[in-house]
Amino acid sequence: xxxxxxxxETIRRLPVYLRGLLFTSEHGRENISSQNLADLVxxxxxxxxxxxxxxxxxxxxxxxxxxxxxxxxIKKILKLDIAQKAALVGVGNLGSxxxxxxxxxxxxxxxxxxxxxxxxxxxxxxxxxxIEDISNLRTLKRRKISLGIIAVPYQAAQVIADKLVxxxxxxxxxxxxxxxxxPKKVKVITIDIAMxxxxxxxxxxxx
Amino acid sequence: xxxxxxxxETIRRLPVYLRGLLFTSEHGRENISSQNLADLVxxxxxxxxxxxxxxxxxxxxxxxxxxxxxxxxIKKILKLDIAQKAALVGVGNLGSxxxxxxxxxxxxxxxxxxxxxxxxxxxxxxxxxxIEDISNLRTLKRRKISLGIIAVPYQAAQVIADKLVxxxxxxxxxxxxxxxxxPKKVKVITIDIAMxxxxxxxxxxxx
DNA sequence: CTATGTGAATTTATTCACAGCA
DNA sequence: TGCTGTGAATAAATTCACATAG
Numbered sequence: 001x002x003x004x005x006x007x008x009e010t011i012r013r014l015p016v017y018l019r020g021l022l023f024t025s026e027h028g029r030e031n032i033s034s035q036n037l038a039d040l041v042x043x044x045x046x047x048x049x050x051x052x053x054x055x056x057x058x059x060x061x062x063x064x065x066x067x068x069x070x071x072x073x074i075k076k077i078l079k080l081d082i083a084q085k086a087a088l089v090g091v092g093n094l095g096s097x098x099x100x101x102x103x104x105x106x107x108x109x110x111x112x113x114x115x116x117x118x119x120x121x122x123x124x125x126x127x128x129x130x131i132e133d134i135s136n137l138r139t140l141k142r143r144k145i146s147l148g149i150i151a152v153p154y155q156a157a158q159v160i161a162d163k164l165v166x167x168x169x170x171x172x173x174x175x176x177x178x179x180x181x182x183p184k185k186v187k188v189i190t191i192d193i194a195m196x197x198x199x200x201x202x203x204x205x206x207x
Numbered sequence: 208x209x210x211x212x213x214x215x216e217t218i219r220r221l222p223v224y225l226r227g228l229l230f231t232s233e234h235g236r237e238n239i240s241s242q243n244l245a246d247l248v249x250x251x252x253x254x255x256x257x258x259x260x261x262x263x264x265x266x267x268x269x270x271x272x273x274x275x276x277x278x279x280x281i282k283k284i285l286k287l288d289i290a291q292k293a294a295l296v297g298v299g300n301l302g303s304x305x306x307x308x309x310x311x312x313x314x315x316x317x318x319x320x321x322x323x324x325x326x327x328x329x330x331x332x333x334x335x336x337x338i339e340d341i342s343n344l345r346t347l348k349r350r351k352i353s354l355g356i357i358a359v360p361y362q363a364a365q366v367i368a369d370k371l372v373x374x375x376x377x378x379x380x381x382x383x384x385x386x387x388x389x390p391k392k393v394k395v396i397t398i399d400i401a402m403x404x405x406x407x408x409x410x411x412x413x414x
Numbered sequence: 415c416t417a418t419g420t421g422a423a424t425t426t427a428t429t430c431a432c433a434g435c436a
Numbered sequence: 437t438g439c440t441g442t443g444a445a446t447a448a449a450t451t452c453a454c455a456t457a458g
Contacts (some may be wrong), residue, residue, distance in 0.1 A: 015405035045296030076242035079408035097304040103401030187410040198222035203394040
């Protein structure tokens, strides 16, 4: 490895490549060129080669990349090689959809627990996950669950984040529409659907 | 305006600022300094000032920014000042959650129509939106709906995208986990939830 | 004295062009 | 000949420092 640091932008693209590779693998192909992958995921071929070059030589000149080997390498870098358990907090509309969502499994995630503050929901079972009372959050550390998914209204988001941190969670996926503050050791990724949509009209030329 | 181009990254941050400003406005404040806003949304104060400087002078030195004026300006730049109608395709778990999601309204969007391929769902009503058969997609142009939201399984995503484009849609919000190809005149923004989650373990230091 | 606005410096990321290996 | 890997060139974004206005 000739480089000392993998750029953040490269890390952001790795899951994209991973998706393309999984797709390729499903179709039984063993090798893929940077150009093939580029067409598949919508990134330039030279960008892909540059990105891969940050973590070593994986391609074979004249042939391309070994799909299986590259898949394993990317999973390792992203630390997706060990299955991760996540706790979902908030089983409303969005939370329910997340429980039913198959995309998590693709990357080795499992929503192992779900919590809700609404007593009527506690005890109910969705997709084999029993909804627990939110006071049980403190049991996460004992249960070795180190990821949290926040799907509660934004007014409650910071409080839940604090509780998750207290329960020993190391990473948080925040679906609420607000910025949450956590200690430096905890990583937060916020996904705000409306905010992405809000960018869309800007890019649409006046008709 | 001294600059010829607003950087993409600045555009990406504008909805973030907008959210902060709306929040500030709700709390009855009329002015906000770059530092206050920075604390609220998690961006550096100098970054905020730089971003704002791309589209003119809005602040008052010694005082800060006029919340209402700045809100209006950002909305105008993002073209959120005119209400936009969107069509949702795919009323499964995610689609249903999107129909119930309040975040769209915040930015002036309305999911005006919903489509599904499942005949059992057609005619059903969720949140005042009647689900129509997918063959009705062609009526979008007539109904002046120029945004599409794809919430179908990835196998169907490209087909739906093609139909949306044919129906005259100018922008697409793609929730499916695949890259879709459209003519240059159409803008696509893809939100892949699992892909963001996939980045999370990388940033979590080994314990 | 406070908080903006912005050139300049720095850092980071993208693009190119081509050497080098199968 | 085909496709990777990478230094160098270019472009873009961030950060800083401070002049400037209220």
